[in-house]
Amino acid sequence: MAVSQPDWGARFAPTLDDLEALASQALSELPEPFKSLAADVTCSVAEFAEDDILAHFGMESPFELMGLFTGIGLTEDGAVPHTGQLPNTVFLYRRAILDYWAEHDDNTLGEVVTHVLIHELGHHFGFSDDDMEEIERAADANSRQDPQKPQN
Secondary structure, X not given: OOOOOOOHHHOOOOOHHHHHHHHHHHHHOOOOOHHHHOOOOEEEEEOOOOHHHHHHOOOXXXXXXXXXXXXXXXXXXXXXXXXXXXXXXXXXXXXHHHHHHHHOOOOOHHHHHHHHHHHHHHHHXXXXXXXXXXXXXXXXXXXXXXXXXXXX
């Protein structure tokens, strides 16, 4: 029996709006209390990070950065918001995300967008990159130990 193949000739790359819709869905599916705590965080999708952002992180290629949190995280914010403070924002970078997705066939595009979004929201909650990598390692180890848990 032949396996039906998608008609790739009629398909287009996901747009900025498509990625924004995936991010909105991921935000709406966050469990409480994270959903409420992230309610004021905006999400924006761009093709690539700006050159000055890449330079700040010492990155030579715009494909190196899939997402960025900007703002003042919950652990750094005072009881009263600063006057003129811009909203906390998660930026998702479409081309870097699509490049990663194309090279890693073990995740759907929605899973990649959700992973990047949650990683960046982790900064809103006060986690460092090292903290989040340790959490991911522990979660991976737990999912390997329990065969009943679904694999990501």
